[in-house]
Amino acid sequence: MSVLPPFELHRPTSIEEVVELISWDDLPYVGGTELLLAMRAGLLNPRSLIDLKGVAEITGVRAHNGAVRIGAAVTHQQAATTEVISEKLPELPPVLLHVGNPRVRWSGTLAGNLCFAEPKSDVIPFLIALDATVTLVSADGSREMSVREFIIGPYFTARTEHELLAWIDIPVVPGRRGTYLKYQVMERPTVGVAAVRLDEGDSTITRVVVGAAGEVPVVHDVDHAHPDRSAVATAVVDALEPIDDLTGSSDYKRHVTAVYVERALEKLERM
């Protein structure tokens, strides 16, 4: 059904107002790139939508306590072109500029992408690779958790009924290198591979996070700056639980995952 069902629209200006309203029947939204489609398809039929674009506390990006804090209302395009991100997280903009298509990037948000927990998200694997955290705010207080913990399964997160994902913190780590490569034939990727290298004192960790091919991201850490690419690819594929869909059979997904893990690691080595 292409027609949006009727709903009420709230336009609060503070987090306090938002958390008073929020529930499974009263959903926060910014771009609506995922939500409105779900509503048109009849999958969701909320009583009201809570527009976050007027909530000043969550509309910007700023440096905060050794991290970059991205507000819930910040679009991919806005984040990709914000100075503080270009300076402190130069690995992020190239990923954000390849999310979806221009319409999605200009209206969709990183926070919305996380909350929807679409298994083929480009953003989730990369944020996991960067050790990003989310802060969930409710009328009773707030809690922080890693993105990795936040994403429980396909379209399923740790957010509870009256919580707002208020912002995302991405730690700024000097010397960290990261890249994201995806293999995409259809409108959504077949596989997306985030690869990050970071120094931890005397050791170097290489982390690979694979999204899209399975229902939940696969995270694989190796205690080495230049790991054996084929061995990492094999380990990642062993942990992968791909499903057959229009982006490929599970056999093919295993194969291209290995290919793209190796390609991402190769790219990372040159960085």
Place this chain on the structure above:
Amino acid sequence: MTRSAGRSVPRSDARAKVTGEAKYAVDASRPEMLHATIVRSDRAHALIKDIDTAEAAAIPGVSAVITSDDLDGLFPRFGHIVADHPILAIDRVRYYGEPVAMVLAASRHTAADAARLVRVSYEGLPEVMSIAAALEEGAPLLHEERYDHGDESFGEAMSDDWSPSNIAHEVCLEWGDVDAAFTDATEIVETTTHYPMLYAYAMEPYNALATFDEGALEVITTAQHPYQVREDLARIFDLPLAAVRVTSPFLGGGYGSKSYTKVEPLAAVGAWFSRRPVKLALDVEEAIYTTRADSATVTVKSAFGADGMLTARDFQLDLDSGAYADNGPLVLAKAVHRCFGPYRIPNLRVRGRSFYTNTTPASSYRGFGAPQGNLAGELNMDQAAERLGIDPGEIRRRNLLLPGEEVLPGARPLDADLPADLEMVLESLDSSRPRGPLHGIGFGASASDAGAFPVSTATIKVHADGSVTLLTGSTEMGQGSQTALAQIAATELGVPLGSVRVLQSDTAITPYERTTGASRTTTLTGLAIQRACADALEKMMAMVSESREVPVEDVKTSDGVISIPGGGDLTFAEAVQDWFGSRAGEVTGVGIVRKADSTAMLPPFWEIGMVGVEVSVDAETGYVTVDHLATVGDVGYAINPALVEGQDLGAATQGLGAALFEQLIYDGPQPLNPNVVDYRVPRSRDVPRTIDTMLAERRDGVGPYGAKGSGEGALNPIGGAVAAAVGRAIGRWPDRLPLTPEYVWRLMHMETEAE
């Protein structure tokens, strides 16, 4: 003055379309208009036991909930060849998405909400989801009665003998002694291919706005052939043609999918029932449930002599045509005509069958049966070349028909120089250059009996100020007819292009045009316009003769001026005003094209496809990149070269969609990907890296200045060309489209997997 024809003048509709000012059917509205939403079958094959409309009808704002029970007094079906498609399902549904009921309400939202409350009870019937299932012994029959037949000019698509069967239609073609030729052959090469089920994605989905006013029906719709839609509507409501007005504004894409009647009967029934204007606008998903293109399994066996000359070909074409006939029978007939050539074949047999299945009805799609057969036919030539050790260009050179040769017995001889076109493509591909690993070239040819049944009329009005109105029933669907037809009129009258205004596709106002399809407009409508202009000029010369009292044979015209002896030159404005005696009046010229004179022989022209591609394949993923595309627009004469090249590039790109990505997939009774997220159409990044759109202008067509049609030709051989190129790149011949990365990867690793 510069002649208008032959120049790449900018499209006259470009500014309006780019700025969003252009009006499409979907933009139309009327005061007091109701909005319709269709309740669709969620079964592929079932008996309707009950439709409970009470709850939906009780919603405030709902005017009516209509089912087939409410159509008393109407002819409840439509279909221009076989009138088999119920407007609303009668007792039974035959495909997922078939219209079962229609809700009319004051707003789209109310209509959509209420539609969800219509309860339909079904009793399931066994489903026929494939050709194999349709052929099974004891397979359930989709149709057990014989329906009325339509327009006699579709004769080639009608069969006389009929018995209930899931074979919707059969067409056979045979000459020579095929069996003997196979017995004597040096080499026999057999190829089987599968062409996918496609959806022609038009940016503007099907929609219509219908109004009943004083016993007359008016419908504004996104239809390619408003005059054909008018016929179906007149039959449904038992109205004279004069009482049915169908208007097609700019179409937001057609590609064949908007040929013939689609949603117009639904909107019209709504207006008839409610006595209010009714608007029905589908979304893409509903459009996919409305029409698709035939998938096909084609087997070809070719016999060759040692010299690489074809001695016989034997084709079996099986088309999956869905639940109702629509234009399927004609698509099959055309597929049969278009699969084997354009080669000299002494002995030929083609057996074509189209099957009823419980899927969306198939109908016209750009190329019209040609791409399905061409994939098999051209891959077969490539495989034969390999087997015989002959270069694939050379084997075609030896077998291609020459200008003037017979393609089909009794049909117009070939009006094109195919060997010359082939050399253009081979040169563009630099075909003799060695390619690296995982790189390959492919090319192919096709000739389609295009132009359709020739009936076109055009009207030219020269107004009292000398400006000109061109009236034509031909539809502007993005192909640029508004521009090209004005160029013909301006050239014929000798007036500046800017003084010609074109009004199109309103059955109450514009003169009759049978269809806008089969690449016919420039050729046939163009001819009608030439004749209308000649008629207008002749009338003006007669008027000048009378008003200036000079013998008519002394009156001449050129460059928009009418001259009389003694140096008196009259503008068109003066000629009109002199005769009427005031600043008033106008001169009307009429032009007619029918199956007579230069268009007595069918087809009006052969539409040529001659294309080549170079591809590269990713060794690890199987992803195919098209690095180079070459097309030859063998159009006789390009009235507007840029528009011809645009048509060729568009057709080729659409063909690349089917070659690489597009396929409508049924998962049981229901399409798995009825949306443009999961149904993958070409994007700008899929366009080949280098593009060489060439024109061959040999003035060998029957149309104005030697023109022939274009628009479909470049699509027809693309699938085969890409398949051949990928086959050469990876060393294995594909047998199906689309060449998805996974399919190509599997093909590359076939032996490994078998071990």
